[in-house]
Amino acid sequence: MKDQDLGHLIARVKEGALSRRSFLKKAAAVGVAAPFANQLLAFNGVAMANATLPYKPTKAGGGGPLKxxxxxxxxxxxxxxxxxxKDQIASRVFFEPLAGWDKEGNLIPCLAAEVPSKANGGLSADGxxxxxxxxxxxxxxxxxxxxxDDVVFTWEYAADPATAAYTTGSYKDIKVEKVNDLTVKVIFKEPTPFWADPFVGTVGQILPKHHFAEYKGAKSREAPANLKPVGTGPYKFTEFKPGDILTGERNPDYHIANQPHFDTLEIKGGGDAxxxxxxxxxxxxxxxxxxLQVEDEVLKRMETGGRGKISAVVSGxxxxxxxNTTDPWTEVDGERSSVKTKHPTLSDPKVREAINLLIDRDSIQKFIYGRGGIATASFVNQPAKFKSTKLKYEFNIDKANKILDEAGYKRGSDGIREKDGKKLKYVYQTSINAPRQKTQQIIKQACQRAGIDLELKSVTASVFFSSDVANPDTYTKLYVDMEMYTTTQPQPDPERFLNQFVSWEIANKENKWLGRNVSRYSDPAADEAYRAAQKELDPDKRAALLIKVNEIFCEAHVILPLLSRTRVAAAATNLMHDHSGWDVDSWNIAAWYRA
Structure with a gap:
């Protein structure tokens, strides 16, 4: 389908001659996924089809506790x-963005009165x-x-390098102006095809200026509101014990009529999946x-209990x-895994290529994840328009052995390969979780057959995924040779997702290890393609540029994709909840109710 054909179909939708459903089907037939087809309609002034949870209660409160x-x-x-x-989900109960993403990839207003479009004057012609x-x-x-003022302040806060915000990549290259008390203008340096990043979804939550103004910059970690939030959300903060429990009570002044349904909220942390x-x-x-990163067979047996149901949604x-291509065992200027160092053996592309061949992705999918994941060689898998068709995976121990032989890595008396006195011995880290430990074992056994020794390290999930800058075992520190986890695609567009592959987002001591690029690897070609994609208005050319960024890292075997994950949760049979694969689980918690 040519661009002009899409334009013709959009015009027919606007005229009422073609239904939205028919347009989505025609777009899908030529590889344009529903989230992007919906965005095309919205960009051209066609109102979004609301895929959020239909809300039945006729008054706020009365629902008792939500646990x-x-x-x-x-x-x-x-x-x-x-x-x-986990921290993003908890924060979203209290803080809200201007808009969020529903399960179909539609942009739904929250603190905004409406979603910007060309038709309502919200989007400029020059992008x-x-x-x-x-x-x-x-x-x-x-x-x-x-x-x-709060919106403008949130931009200033997140964009300030001294704040060391995890979200800084979404704000540092824009300018935000106050038009009046109820209007703000976001100004991009270049034409920006995907504008729905600042103030949207996970990264878009607005902070109250009157609580954070004196804590912008170097004092950012000292703000009392970091642990005692004052937001606009459906529940007001009552108590928080980090690493344990969070409680809230219904906000009687919530800005959506008849919401929320529940009187109190309890978020309990800890345990296992x-x-x-x-x-x-x-x-x-x-x-x-x-x-619920749980073996699928286990979940199926539990579902027979009849008290709850599994909710699984497509995600990216x-x-x-x-x-790790840097050295995790040598400290430079107060940090390990510094870009100033080089890994003794994993900096060798041949070693990385061999390890990639020692991953039995099909078995990991079949025997462990089931509904929870699909084997893949691509970091980006959804929407399909952005998935590489070039990347393929293979499990081949013989081929891995041949590569290592030709690269000069010989087996020692202990069976472990080495070259120039440097052994292929690695610490392989992940969080404590049964599917992950089983995945570790599968990969360890295959690596042993190729003369590679893996020491398996498992870290408590609440520590591994902590934002604590003092903890050496957080995943952003990467103080090991290799590590495994799931990263979430926060919106139905991979641009921000792929900033994990750019040089200016490298996690380090200076940014308190909150830079998005945990791998520390960079490539000028990836940086160039990413910057070009940020201002490319042609959707096909832009997709090709983002695919290139993905391919550079996957073909370098620095990033080894395993499974395209489905988001799996469990809900009580009488709980009406709003589960989106493009936003955090609590994105629309105000609309949850008990049937």
Whole structure:
């Protein structure tokens, strides 16, 4: 389908001659996924089809307690420091963005009065400006009014390098102006095809200026509100014990009529994914459990209990391994895995290529994840338009042995290969979770057959995914040779997802290890393609550039994709919840209710 054909179909939708459903089917037939087809319609002024949860209650409150399990316990409540999904979920209960993403990839207004479009004057013709109109009469939990000043401040806060925010990549290259108390303008340096990043979704949560103004920059970690949030969300903060429990109560002044339904909220952290699934599906002790990285056969048996149901949604999330090309065992200027160092053996592309061949992805999918993941060689898998058709995976121990033989790595008396006195011995780290430990074992056994020795390290999930800058075992530190985890694609567009592959996002001591590029690897060609994609308005050319960024890292075998993850949660049979694969689980928690 040519661009002009798409334009013709969009015009027919606007005229009422073609239904949205028919347009989506025609777009899908030529590889344009529903989230992007919907964005094309929105960009051209066609109202979004709301795929959010239909809300039945006729008044706020009366629903009693809502009990949620995050088996990776939250440790902080400032969304701009939240490198772990668990902290992002917890923060989103109190803080809100201008808009969020529903399960179909539609942009849904939250603190904004409407989604910007060309038709309503929100999007400039040159692609450089976005005007957001804010919802009136919104109050912070302390009664102060929410205004454009808070939006502008959030930009200043996140963009300041001294703040060392996890979200800085979304704000550092833009300018935000206050038009009036209920209008802000976002100005991009270049034409920006994907403008729905700043102030949207996970990275877009707005902070109250009156609580954070004196803590912008170097004092950012000292703000009391980092642990005692004052937001605009459906629940007001009551208590937080980091690593344990978070509680809230219904916000009586919430800006959406008749919401929220529940009177109190409890988010319990800790434990493991299996016990979390059991607490919803079998015992009914909790209403909702997030991120059930549990063997599929186990979940199927639990579902027979009748107290709960599995909720699985398509997402862009990826389970993958990083091979560290820097030296995790040598400290330079107060940090290990510094870009000033070079890994003794993993800096060798041949070693990385061999390790990639020693991963039995098909068995990991079949015997461990089932509904929870699909084997892949591509870091980006959804939407399909952005998935590389070039990247392929193969499990071949003989081929891996041949590569290492030809590269000069010989087996010692202990069976471990070495070259120039440097052994192929690695520490392989992940979080404590049964599927991950089984995956580690599968890979370890294959590596042994190729003369590679893996020491398996498992870290408590609440520590591994912590944003604690003092902890050496967090995944962003990468103080090991290789590590495995899932990273979440926060929106139905891979641009921000792929900033994990750019040089200016490298995690290090200076940015408190909150840079998005945990691998530390960089490539000028990837940087160039990424910057070009940021301003390319032709959708096909832009997709090709982002695919190139993905391919550079995967073909270098620094990033070893394992599974395209489905987001799996458990919910009580009578809980009406809104589960999106493009936003955090709590993105629309205000609309949850008990049937």
């Amino acid at each position: 949620v399990l995050l088996w990776q316990a939250p440790t902080l409540l400032n969304p701009h420091f939240a490198s772990g999904t 450089k400006e976005v005007t957001w109109k804010l919802k009136p009469n919104v109050k912070w939990h302390d009664g102060k009014p929410f205004t454009a 299996v016990s979390a699934a059991r607490a919803v599906l079998q015992t009914g002790e909790y209403d909702y459990a997030w991120n 999330d990826i389970e993958f391994i990083i091979l």
